[in-house]
Amino acid sequence: MSQSATELHNSAIIIDAVCPLLDDRERIADYQAGGVTVIAPTVSSLENAETTLRTIGAWHKLLRERDDLMLIRTAADIRRAKAAGKTGIIMHFQGPGAIEDSVDLIDAYKVLGVGIIQLAYNLKNLIGDGCEERTDAGLSRFGVQVVERMNSARIIVDCAHTGVQTTLDAIKHSSAPVIISHANAKSVHPSPRNISDELIKAIAENGGTIGVVGFPGFVSSDKRPTLDQFIDHIAYMGDLVGTQHVTLGIDYYTGQFPYVDDAIAMKQYQQYLAEGIWTAKAYPEPPHYYPAGIETPKTMPALTKRLLERGFTEADIRKIYGENLLRIYETVWGD
Structure with a gap:
């Protein structure tokens, strides 16, 4: 990597906003090795409140025990983490199961440090429809209450995996x-999990952002997508609505290559299909190889190098890596 790419990577605030790989907390070291400033473990998805509280408690214990980690509650916390050389932790729900049928739980989760809640995970729930549901009926009355309460509690509304x-x-x-x-x-x-130009524009027009994903089935039809195919999504959305609306949500997870044996990955995959959480159309069979060059978080500097080679400016890269999400965090959480 060129000196300029190295300097840029080391000095930038890099936020990977979707990190289910952190179900295995030993993988924090992989993100640190790759120079990532802030990571967002999936502390809940379809799980109920009791299970979610146990997970949140385990994260707080880890945060108390490790001086190299820092809970992120505000945008200023991220800047402090970068300056101190610490890894920021954002608690992210990849689904609203933990809300159950009570909007009051939203306020409880905010106090515990949850910053972002996703409204669906592919399927229909009490709030609304997921992106792979047979119907797309929109928010329920309860869903409207959830969005309004999230606004009041200053939790970010995330519509990944959510119906149009x-x-x-x-x-x-x-x-x-x-x-x-x-x-x-x-x-x-054209994966069912990807989003249309119209929806990209709608998110941008409301001041929001879209995180580019590395999961192979969302990148291309190739079993082993290239780094350029991953960057093609960044370039396309940047051309469509501006790089100020593009971020990273790479979505490394515990079932991907090289973190799990192929047989175990296939067993987990078949379980997800049987439960209806995933569909074969959107999620191809494992092994799941992330884009060549950034197969794991350890190799993130390769993305910086290739973005520069593709003609992205340093300013654009800094926006995509962290500044765009910092803007959202300042707006919703405060500074």
């Missing part, structure tokens, strides 16, 4: 910018 109409309804009813933490451009690769 549910997302548009969330934008309509939210007083703060709505984001899509991780989704690629359907015009670049």
